[in-house]
Amino acid sequence: MTTNLVIDPVLSDQQQAQLFAEIEQGLPLVAQPYLAIAQQLNISEEQVLTTIDAWQQQGLIWRFGLVVRHRKLGYDANAMVVWNIEDSEVERVANILAQASVVTLCYQRPRVLPGWPYNLFCMIHGKSREQVLGQLADICQRHQLDKFDKNVLFSTKAYKQRGGRYSASVIKE
Template sequence: MTLDLTDRRIITATQSGLPLVPRPYAQIAADLGLDEDEVCTRMRALQTSGIIRRIAVAPNHYALGMTANGMSVWDVDDTRIAELGQKIGDLDFVSHCYERPRALPDWPYNLFAMIHGTSREEVEALRAEVAAILGDACRGNDILYSTRILKKTGLRLRQKG
């Protein structure tokens, strides 16, 4: 699917979130000078094509008391990473789960999972749950704790000049 100017305008209008009004798509349509049905149809097409992955609520985990956040990193057997990565990604306390290439010899980790908790002790207990799921397919792990938020948004399209 190729994005046209209208698709780009819709993405730009929604990339920071939907307006908090009773009919957000009608508001977006009005702001862009479009029909509400066209906005909805285009957003469904963007989602079907994979350009928009999902439309969902994204709570601020800090405001909810989830202030201990750690990116856990795991050295997982390559033959099992797809299966085990899916299991880890399905855990309620994991918000992001990725497979990444190793950077040997210094960085042996190929599975990354962001774990959220109310304290480091809770995150460590949750990390132990992940370790139990990975079992002997995991050869090592570490965790990198967040110390401050530098950016709290997803990808943003730039306006064409």
């Protein structure tokens, strides 16, 4: 048995980059996943836990848990709804959309004229196309959004779907 009298030091930048790269690929499904990662990186389990906790506190991590594929859960219809909203109105409309329970993401992006006039994007996942269109119509009617120009882009195929790899270049060094 060991008594941990020494407080583990904060990880170096290099160690943090390694931990970041390790966990962004997902935890191993073993009884002590954080220990497994710690052993691989030659740091302590406590350091892994406190660093992840700190990242959560700092907002670097949105959420920590299961990342699921909507399609495999029967949510086959995935619509990206794009809107062309006057700049003075975009914040108000975005907040309405963001609060709708069926909207999973809501982002403002630049227009790229002349080909792309849309500056607000939201995602709606549903079990069918009809369900998604119904939910969208419902939001528009309830909040008088029908006057805005919009377009609904259903996805027809997922060529690739995985978590972002932000750390690729950090690790090469």
